[in-house]
Amino acid sequence: MKQLLIRGALAAATIAAAPAAFAFPEAAPQPPAPSISVPVIHYRTVTVDGVKVFYREAGPADGPVVLLLHGFPTSSHMFRNLIPLLAGKYRVIAPDYPGYGQSDAPDHTKFAYTFANQADIVDKLVTQLGAKRYTMYVMDYGAPIGYRLALKHPERVSGLIVQNGNAYDEGLQSPFWDPIKVYWRDRSQKNRDALNNLVTFDITRFQYTDGMGDVSRISPDNWVHDQALLDRPGNRDVQLDMLGDYGSNVPLYPQFQEFFRTRRPPTLIVWGKNDKIFPEEGAHPYLRDIPKAEIHILDSGHFALEDRLDMMAPLIRSFLDRNLTK
DSSP, rough: OOOHHHHHHHHHHHHOOGGGGGGOOOOOOOOOOOOOOOEEEEEEEEEEEEEEEEEEEEOOTSSOOOEEEEOOOOOGGGGTHHHHHTTTEEEEEEOOTTTTTTTOOOTTSSSSOHHHHHHHHHHHHHTTOOOOOOEEOTTHHHHHHHHHHHHHHHGEEEEEEEESSSOOOGGGSSGHHHHHOOOOOOHHEEEEEHGGGGGGGHHHHHHHHTTTOOOGGTTTTHHHHHHHHHHHTHHHHHHHHHHHHHHGGGGGHHHHHHHHHHOOEEEEEETTTTSSSOOOTTTHHHHHOOTTTTTEEEOOSSSHHHHHHHHHHHHHHHHHHHHOOO
């Protein structure tokens, strides 16, 4: 035992005398982790004509404005994935119209659910937000709402991004519109009731899945979210009022087209060709009035952002970077 203690003491003394021989090498310096820019998205409401209007906003307050106008039966939710991809450079504003998303939904007997009124609400919203000039992304209902804005303030429109949003008779020839056109001509309760199926779960899901190349890309949250809002008490009448009033946009098509011809705004068209509501036939007539419009026909359906965001976002960013100025 005594010899073991002596040997241990000698070993400890040896280590203490030559620490360098037993020291671990210092770790090599590591490069700093790359920074990741994560845009902050704000979810806000303002009151317009006594109605609380919800909107999403992101990007620099002094950046060029991109106004995102949603379609039926969704809301600004449809732009949730696009907004962060634009917000690094652009001030992005995406409202919910009254009756949609998180905005108030007044009873349809007390609020005019018309495209004229919706356009007025959006106009007053962007005015409150100090957006004096904007590029509009218009889709479905967002097209006539946006084009009505353009007629009111043509000098404010710095550009157009058109995704399955119609302004031509050619784009309303789908059989989808047949019962709706009947209701335009005759507002009877019978013809109104014939449209009830357009706000059902199956049709909502159909709008997201039909014509998509890969349905596994489409989050089921979309139709669950939208249908929950459609199923709110009284909301069916909101939607039927809007479907009935869509016909009021058709007489304005010549004025929309005159705006295109006279102002010639920089225009990007990204269109899902398999859309049975707004088919490809509605995309090409834009070139009659805006010959320099950039057009991309995508193998997608109605809500192409859900299916082809990886293609659309670079096209949109490139278009904005080349054409949009403060």
